[in-house]
Amino acid sequence: MKKFKWLTAVTALSLTLAACGGDDADTNGTDGDADSGESISWQMGHLAAEDHIWHQTAEKFAELVNEKTEGQIEIDIYPNNQLGGETDVLNDIRAGNVELLISGETMQNWAPKAALLGVPYAFRDSEHMTNVIEGEIGREIEEEIVEKVGVTPLFYMERAPRNLTSNEPINTPDDLSGFRMRVPNVPIFMDAWNEAGANPQVMDFNEVFTGLQQGVIHGQENPVDLIHSGGLYEVQDYVNLTEHVYSWIYMVIGNEALEGLSDELREAVLEASEEAQAYGADLFVEEIENYHNLLEELGMTFNDDVDQDAFREAMEPAIQDSLTEEQFELFERILEVE
Template sequence: MEQIVLKVGHVFGADHPWNVSLEGLSEDVAEATDGNVEIEVYPSSQLGGDRDMAEGIQMGTIEMGLFGTGALQSLDERLIVEELPYAWPTREHAYNAIDGELGEALAEILKEQGMHTISWWESGYRHITNSVKPINSPSDLEGIKLRVPEAQLRIDTFDELGAMPTPMAFSEVFYGLQQNVIDGQENPLATIYDSKFYEVQEHLALTGHIWGSAVLTISESAWNDIPDEYKDIIAEKAEEWKEKEREMIREQDDELVKKLEEAGMKVTQPDVKPFQEIVQSMWSEYEDEFGKELIEIVKQYSSE
């Protein structure tokens, strides 16, 4: 049988939990299939940015990608529903949703785009960095030019909070911060550290305004070409690495705050209630875009 080679890309660096986990997945799948399935891992946007990779999967030029769902909003705006601000009081709430009805619903949406969902991993809670001043309350965000992903929900969230949201591809963020094109950005701690944003940012505010999953996808055509026995192995190993990847994200959060402080960042932990109150109205405002059914699934899991 001819060897199956699957290219998988993502936007983060080699030390990020995504990449560590994908490399582990690659090794485990190769071993379990006697080398008949090889997953080649391409970190650091080597296969392009999120949009490029998503289009590549749809066109069949690359097989797999690991994405934050917010990065896939250009395919279908409903994919970003999990990123309604302050939807997830704990990670367990989010895990239950994405491993349950919410994940099933989002997988159906991805299937409409020609993408098969292999497993739901984690991006984590997002926090704000900037080079202007400490953020202790929403009023501190006024006038801050803040990079956000090219996603309308994120733009609207920071419009509501008083910042100046600036959509920008992730691959351009470090340079934008370095050149003062933007004042700040928002991302999970693992991304902030791995991307060395501490070199060009002074302040970190632990706002936890959004929790995001990470979806490991493969093109439907590539998936359909894989023998069933190998599909089962890939799915099984991806689920094993899902648990390891999530554990890495959780364990890193505490130690990364210390590392970022050691690297010179000044860390604040603002009371999030004023932030929550300002963005609460967005839940009803986005009912038309996401559909009441999806919103209700999020509400159900977020309150359990």
């Protein structure tokens, strides 16, 4: 019930802004008359592969929407960036060409508060993150997304925490001296790990295995699903539980597409969203446990002796320098949430 009230509040804000002209997106509404009983066809894009839980959850959401609208709304899903990258699809939603997308911190290009979806050590654990998402700060982030991006979050999905892999256990920042590691092309990641004492370097993920195998780098950081899918268990011995990034991602819909629905259809979409979120949460728990067990079976050791407080303290100066004043104030407020 708490999650449904949260979802309803965000949706109400979306409709209010649209009615008042607060949405700066240039959109053309839905394909079909939402009040006439004619069919409505929506397109959804995302970056994950078909076997990923995001796609499975998206399929469940589409099935539920179709069922609850008695076939009036059909959703075609395009995984693997078939509709383009997140920024491209967001622009298409704003232009009225696409309706739905799975997106996260990329939305900071319009809504600066969305950057907090991927800041190192903003969240202590999954429970802390959930309390933030479903509390006042989460609503602030979502309100800015609705107003400035032109999309409404329907539901969210938790991501697995990012952990550092290596061939020797790493417990504190002192162990990072001379440690060459790969990071994605995310400036705050580069700055944070450099501040912690490592030698980070940007590298495409498809080059990481070879880089580790040849000793170009000594380690990298990623969630367990990517550690497994990249075969890194063959060239890395330890998963050090730094858990430096807890994050989530939204299923978003264009404000105009949502506004164009009748009250009955909108309620059906909201109900489908609530059920899809619960479905995705169950899949997430199963996936994390499964990958953890698989990596152990494949020879990796999970090192839980990591001093996360020491890493958090070491990275904070870089985090403060990378964020705007408003973003850092939000970061500090997040840390205060119980």
